[in-house]
Amino acid sequence: MDRNDSFREFVAAHQQSLMRTAYLLTGDAHQAEDLLQSVLLKVLRRWSRLSDVERPDAYARRALVNQQISWRRRRVRAEFPTAEPPDRPYSSEDSTLVRLVMRRALMGLPPRQRAVIVLRYYEDRTERETAELMNCSIGTVKSQTHYALARLRELAPGLAPRLAVSETEETYR
Template identity: 80%
Template sequence: MDRNDSFREFVAGHQQALMRTAHLLTGDAHQAEDLLQSALLKVLRRWSRLSCVEHPEAYARKALVNQYISWRRLRRTGAELSSAAPPERPYSSEDATIVRVVMRQALMRLPPRQRAVIVLRYYEDRTERETAELLSCSVGTVKSQAHYALARLRELAPELAPRLAELETDVREGQR
């Protein structure tokens, strides 16, 4: 099996999981596709060294998160609009679909690093140590970023407070 075949096999096996992460980070299917493509290009450049590694998907995921953070730095041109009052929430129902939509909208308003911590810790159910390794930071930074992100999510979407309180308790107690 040559280099390209092994890379194609890797992509076929991990593309859906990486795409899900990219979509959670960007909040947009088209941007997620672009992000994943950029990250996979970086992985391909190093594939000859990575194919021998036990977990090349960890490198791919780290490349994905780093690429996303890099894009966010480049795109800081005031795309987010500030307002004195938060937008009204048309639904107060606990319907799971509405909760997911509200959570995604609030998640998109977090800074890139906080969003990455929330996605890795709670959507992908990674440990603090794994999250720290993927983001190239300390476990303490992951804990503080998770704390600040959960507090900000509570401000952005007060109707999610009970669900976020559970996550914050887990963060304080180091259970997740």
């Protein structure tokens, strides 16, 4: 099997999960595709060294996080106008509304905090795995998680009960 075949197999096996991570980091399907494409190009350039690594998908995830943070630093920050809050309270039956509110709140977080939330709660990574992927200490992951959850409570007060459960779980993980 040559280098290109093994890379194609890697992409086929991990593309969906990497795309999901990219989407959660960017909040936009087109930006997620661009992010994943640029990261896969970087991975391909280094594939001869990475193909022998035990988990090249971990390298790709770390590259996604780093690239997104880098892109966000360069991009001009735009304000997103929001509509009035819904007249009715959030309910557990209305999961679509909860997902939309959570997505909007996630987009209001700084890149590192969003990355911590995505990796910890959407990807279900441990603090150690998150720290390795973000190239930071476990203490940084804990503090960024704390600040991100506090900011999410400010941005989406209706989700505060759901976020309180997350912080309680965080204490015991």
